[in-house]
Amino acid sequence: QKEVEQNSGPLSVPEGAIASLNCTYSDRGSQSFFWYRQYSGKSPELIMSIYSNGDKEDGRFTAQLNKASQYVSLLIRDSQPSDSATYLCAVRIISNFGNEKLTFGTGTRLTIIP
Amino acid sequence: DGGITQSPKYLFRKEGQNVTLSCEQNLNHDAMYWYRQDPGQGLRLIYYSQIVNDFQKGDIAEGYSVSREKKESFPLTVTSAQKNPTAFYLCASSITGAANEQFFGPGTRLTVL
Numbered sequence: 730q731k732e733v734e735q736n737s738g739p740l741s742v743p744e745g746a747i748a749s750l751n752c753t754y755s756d757r758g759s760q761s762f763f764w765y766r767q768y769s770g771k772s773p774e775l776i777m778s779i780y781s782n783g784d785k786e787d788g789r790f791t792a793q794l795n796k797a798s799q800y801v802s803l804l805i806r807d808s809q810p811s812d813s814a815t816y817l818c819a820v821r822i823i824s825n826f827g828n829e830k831l832t833f834g835t836g837t838r839l840t841i842i843p
Numbered sequence: 844d845g846g847i848t849q850s851p852k853y854l855f856r857k858e859g860q861n862v863t864l865s866c867e868q869n870l871n872h873d874a875m876y877w878y879r880q881d882p883g884q885g886l887r888l889i890y891y892s893q894i895v896n897d898f899q900k901g902d903i904a905e906g907y908s909v910s911r912e913k914k915e916s917f918p919l920t921v922t923s924a925q926k927n928p929t930a931f932y933l934c935a936s937s938i939t940g941a942a943n944e945q946f947f948g949p950g951t952r953l954t955v956l
């Protein structure tokens with residue numbers, strides 16, 4: 730089982746609709762969760778971080794965390810063509826040797842259709 | 844402007860050559876990281892450093908080396924021992940360890956000819 734799993738997509742959403750991106754993780758002890766947006770050929774850009782169960786809103790973005798079910802999601806309201814990108818989920822994991830690191834999913838490619 | 848810079852943006856290497864990728868940050872971050880990204884894959888951790896003069900191997904350290912002589916700088920050397928070095932290399936930094944948010948530089952795209 731992969732440590733962090735995402736549906737690779739592509740996910741196509743009409744402009745103005747809500748895009749929903751999901752991520753599951755295997756380490757129950759994980760405490761920190763991040764969503765990055767990556768445009769083609771560019772580096773990842775941090776858009777949301779969440780540490781507690783529940784919802785966290787920032788503009789058109791809402792991150793949702795459910796530690797009991799081990800999933801974290803990202804909702805994008807009023808989707809715009811500029812939201813078309815690959816979205817990476819990252820989870821802070823403590824390794825077998827006690828080191829902490831971020832583990833990334835492979836990303837979900839989102840396309841907003843005008 | 845505060846940020847992370849990487850150079851060069853594009854790098855071409857002949858087989859058997861060592862090359863060094865530069866990463867500099869002026870965010871006063873303690874921790875720095877190197878990742879590798881291959882097409883259709885997630886980011887894989889090569890090396891990381893949480894303080895000056897100390898660094899740890901990540902998941903795919905073989906064929907790579909790093910140094911951390913200054914807080915601002917964390918160069919990565921891709922040695923000839925790395926069998927498949929063609930990839931997009933990303934440097935990141937954060938305040939302390941992996942618990943905090945990591946911010947990425949623009950990346951270096953390395954191609955082996």
